Amino acid sequence: MSMSHKDLARKFVVGATKYKGNNMFIDGDTIYSYGKHFAIAKRINEKGYTEYIVNASKYSVSTCKHQLIVRKAIRGAALVGIPTNGHYELKSPPVWECPKCDTDNIPEWLMSETKETYKKLLRARLYVKYYVEKLACIESYWRKCKERFNLKCKELDDLFNPELIDNKVKAKILCARMDNRL
Numbered sequence: 001m002s003m004s005h006k007d008l009a010r011k012f013v014v015g016a017t018k019y020k021g022n023n024m025f026i027d028g029d030t031i032y033s034y035g036k037h038f039a040i041a042k043r044i045n046e047k048g049y050t051e052y053i054v055n056a057s058k059y060s061v062s063t064c065k066h067q068l069i070v071r072k073a074i075r076g077a078a079l080v081g082i083p084t085n086g087h088y089e090l091k092s093p094p095v096w097e098c099p100k101c102d103t104d105n106i107p108e109w110l111m112s113e114t115k116e117t118y119k120k121l122l123r124a125r126l127y128v129k130y131y132v133e134k135l136a137c138i139e140s141y142w143r144k145c146k147e148r149f150n151l152k153c154k155e156l157d158d159l160f161n162p163e164l165i166d167n168k169v170k171a172k173i174l175c176a177r178m179d180n181r182l
Contacts, residue, residue, distance in 0.1 A: 003020075005021055005066060007021075008031070009070045012026050012031045017029065023062065052095045053103060054071060054098075055067065055097075056097040056109065096148070106145050114138050124172070131172075132176040135173075142160070
C-alpha cells in the first residue's frame with residue numbers, strides 16, 4: 001500500500017530524504033509533485049535550525065493540493081515545543097516563498113508583484129488600503145529575503161525608494177494612511 005500524501009509531507013518535515021508516495025516523492029531535501037519538474041518545497045538545515053523554501057508557483061489543481069498538504073505539515077511542525085529559558089514556546093519554522101523553490105527568482109518575482117500592485121493601486125477606488133498594505137508586505141518580505149539570502153536588486157530597491165516613487169502613488173499611499181488615523 002502506498003503512503004498517503006499527508007504522511008509523506010510529515011516525513012519530509014521530520015527530515016526524511018528518500019520516500020515515495022503515489023504522486024509525490026522526497027529526494028534529498030526536496031519534496032516534489034509528480035516529477036522533478038515541480039519542487040513543492042526545499043528544506044534548509046543550517047546550524048541545527050530548519051527553514052523551508054516553498055514554491056509559490058502554480059501548476060495544476062492536484063499540485064496545488066500537494067502544496068497545501070506540505071504547507072500544513074510545515075505549519076504543524078510549530079506544535080513541537082522548543083525550550084526557551086526553561087519554558088516551552090511554540091515556534092513555527094521560517095518559510096520562504098519563491099517561484100520554483102529557487103531563491104534567485106525572488107527579486108524578479110517580487111518586482112513583478114510590486115509593479116502589478118502599483119498599477120492596481122493607481123486604478124483603485126475602494127481597495128486602496130488593501131494595495132498599500134500589500135506593498136508594505138512585499139517590501140518587508142524583500143528586506144528579509146535580501147538579508148537572509150544575500151540578494152541584490154537595485155531596480156527592486158528603487159521601487160520602494162520614497163524619493164523615486166511616482167507622485168500619484170505617493171498621494172494614494174498618503175490618503176490611505178490618513179484614512180487610518182481618522
